[in-house]
Amino acid sequence: MAATLAIASSALSTLYRIVVYLFLEVAPISRAKYVIPVLYLGYLLTSYLGTPAFSEILTLKQEVVTVEQEKSETNGNVVTDVSVQETTAVIPVVEPPTLRSALSTIIFSVPSPVRALRRANLLINTLLLLAVAEFVFFPYFDSATDVVYTRVGAIYPDAAKVVVRYPAANATENLVRLVWRQADGKNQSEVPWREGPIANLTAERDWVQTVNLRGLWPNTPYEYRFEDLNNTLLPYPSAPIRFHTAPDPRLHSGSHFRFIASSCMTPNFPYLPLQGRRIKGLDLLADYLWPSESQSAAASLPTVIAQNVSSALSSLASKATASGNSTSAENATAPIMPPTNVTHEVAADQSVPPTEFMVFMGDFIYADVPIYFGDDAEAYRRLYRRNYNSPSFRKVYERLPIIHTYDDHEIINNYAGLGNTSLPPYPNATNAFELYNAEANYDPIDEGQYYFDFRYGDAAFFVMDTRRYRSDIFSDEPTSHTMLGDKQLAALYNWLGKVNNTAVFKFVVSSVPFTALWTYEALEDTWAAFPYEKSALLSAFQSVPNVIVLSGDRHEFAAIEFAAGDNGHNVLEISTSPMSMFYVPFIRTLKPRSEEVVNRTREEVVKTEDGKEEVVKVVEEVPREKVVKYIAEGNYKWSTLEVDTRDYDHPVVRVEIMIDGKPAYNLEVLGKPVKLQSTTALGSLMPQFKGVLDKIGLKPSRWF
Structure with a gap:
């Protein structure tokens, strides 16, 4: 036993x-x-x-006892008779290990x-x-009730949104004034500070306030700090916070900028003892964005020259590739590409512009992992404070503007809102999200909503809310299931109509993957669970050139291409996560391609019987969705997207995938040239959606 x-x-x-x-x-x-x-x-x-x-073999110790007895002879001589008696004692002895x-x-x-x-x-x-x-x-x-921080959110050509948290001791409110000035770097100490908006910080709002700084110039650097109402400089921030306003989108001079996209993070995972505030993925991101001066100086002159030559050759190769897609007779032997984005792998380009902002695509906190502490407002606010108290995150948000959408773990796993904003835990969860993240986003399209759109140069963005209006997929008819709801869906269609010919690249941000290639739980939580709405959206995306979907959630990286027919445009999805969280080793849940196919026509040169060459059209079937690249490994992932539209005939987006702080994959997306105009009427772009718009009381005929 x-x-x-x-x-x-x-x-x-x-x-x-x-x-x-x-x-x-x-x-x-x-x-x-x-x-x-x-x-x-x-x-x-x-x-x-x-x-x-x-488990050890015991040593047996034996002891032998000898007894001598004396025996007397009859003649009087004494003879010693030795009698031997052996007694064995077993003594267990354990050998040292x-x-x-x-x-x-x-x-x-x-x-x-x-x-x-x-x-x-x-x-x-x-x-x-x-x-x-x-x-x-x-x-x-670690409630972080005393955390003090500030960050920049939405950046406009003439304004910026600034978040500040500054708790006051033994008080219920605290008034702080933002002061600002232009930061051109020349005689900066002589540039006077200007008074900006006053933040009314209250205990009821957890000492957080977002203020609007207006009256700025486009494409200009600024800096700010805080004072009390007596014009006394506050100790935080110790140095002014700098930011850069967006370019004026009305000036069609082309754009060249970078931004970061990722999602899903929690402090101290994978776990290290006594590192509860560290978010390693953000440490790696900070090193990536702002390498130390010693690392920068380490590059030798030959290396710099080689990088510049490589950049020039890459640019020439891009133009040559685009020229190779011509339909002229001189290039008849080349395969004819559909009027769509062209993607191919490229080497990393070291000549890059500054990174202007970050799009965080949800799961900023994990309210229910590893434990759910309840649905009261403080339980959610505490997790946001904890993240902003992280020295790892502080290195990023004090230097990089960040905009946010939310996903399920800001609320609870696989949350479906059903359009009911009073259904717990949604009210308290979104109260914290609104205070800390959403108020600093761009102004919503419809008041009180969390979906919004914005412009940066000639690139346009639409950020979805994929949780609030999500249907219960286990009830009703599948044709009635929606992820976005009628009002948001109409806003997205309207945005597509406006940016069709007013922006070169169009980025649609979805917290969950748009592709249906992920299986397992993704079949219930991603767009795969809403096939009818997804199909209609995909048709809309493919009617507009240069649409790129950005998504997260799956804790893996994948680039997915959605093939269009002859009259449409391919759509590319870049799904990136986690920023700093787990990934599942060995188990893979992404299919390489879809079973559904589309027909596409290509031209092929054949020889006739008399030996002449003739161009014929061949109809081929291609998967509607296919994987361009898939990388599951890595706890720390983000995508860097470099938008370059300075050459309007050859616009390009260069995508660099960073995993665990190292470059893992590079992709170049060659866009279609877009002749920029002032606006495009939605009704002329997508008349098939008139029924949806009429359903919510919008009349497309009035928008022409």
Whole structure:
């Protein structure tokens, strides 16, 4: 019985360690927080009741006893007669363990008669339990109520939104004034500060306020800081915060800028002891965006020259590729590409413009991972404060404007709002999201909504709300299921109509993947669960040139191409996550292509019977959706998108995928030339959606 309990103790200990490792280093599955204490208690009980099974061979010590007896003879002589009696005593002796056996005992929890090794196993398992407790409960005890921070959100050509949190001691409100000036770098100390808006910070709003700084010039650097109403400089920020306004989109001079796209982050995962505020992915992002001066200076002159030559050759190659797609007779032997985006892998280009902003595509917090602390407002606000209290995040948000959408983990896993804003936990969850992230976004299209659009130069963005109006896919008819709701859907169609010929590249931001190639849980949580609405949207996207969908959620990277017919435009999706969270090793849930196909015509040169060459049209079937590139590995992922429309005949988006701080993949998207105009009427672009618009009371005939 004792030996059986010792083996059970070893098995429970080993299983316990495996589950702890998976929970802290692989994926913080919520159910594990219940399994781990049970396994630990089982290990303690069996260890206490069981006697360790002896794995060593015992040494047997034998003792021999000799007895001498005297015997008298009759003649008076004494003769000694020796009688020998052997007695064997068995004494168990445990040999000291070797280094190899001791390590095996510690690593694999092998039963051992050595008390010190048993105590070492107990100590290790207890420390693992404490690590789990720190990871689970640190977000609750680290309330970050005193965090002070500021950041820039939406940047317009003539304005910017600034968030500030400045709690006051023993008060219910705190008034701080933003002061600002232009930051041209020349005699900066002599440039006077100008008074800006006053932030009315209250305890009711968790000391957070977003203010609008207006009256700025396009494409101009500025800096700001804070004072009290007595014009006394406040200690934070210690140095002025700088930002750069957006270019004027009415000036069609071309754009050249970069932005970051990613989603999904939580502090201290994978877990490290006593690092509860660290978000390693943001540390890596900060190093990527602003490398140290020593690293910059390390580049030798030959390296710089080689980089410039490489950039020039890449530019020439792009133009040559675009020219090669001509339909002229001189290029008849080349395959005819549809009027669409062309994508191909390229080498990384080191000549890049500054990064202007970041689009964070949801799961900014994990309200229910590793534990759900309830749906009250403070439970959600605490997690936002924790992120803004992270020194890793501070290195980024104090220098880079960030705009946000939200996804399910800002609320609860796989949340579907059903259009009911009073359904818990939505009110308290979105209250925190609004205070900390949403108010700093661009102004919503419709008041009180979280979907919005914005421009940066001649690139246009539409950011979806994929949770508030999402239907319950397990009820009603599938044809009635919606992710966006009628009003948001109409706003998206209207935006497509306006940007069709007024912007070169159009970026549609979805917190969940648009493709249906992901399986498993994605079949219920992504656009795959809304096939009818997705099909209508895809048709709309393919009627507009240069549409790129940006998404996150899956904790993997994938580039997906949606093929169009002869009269449409291909659509590309770049799905990137996590910024700093888990990925699942070994298990892959992305199919390489869809079973659904589209017909596309290409021209082919054939020889006739008389030996002449003739161009014939060939109809081929291609997958409607196919994977261009898929990378699942990596806890820290983001995409850098470089938009370059300075040459309107050859607009391009260069995509660089960074994984764990290192370049992993580069993609170049060659756009269609767009003759920019002032506006495009929605009705002429997509008359097939008239029924949807009429349903919500909008009359397309009035928009011409």
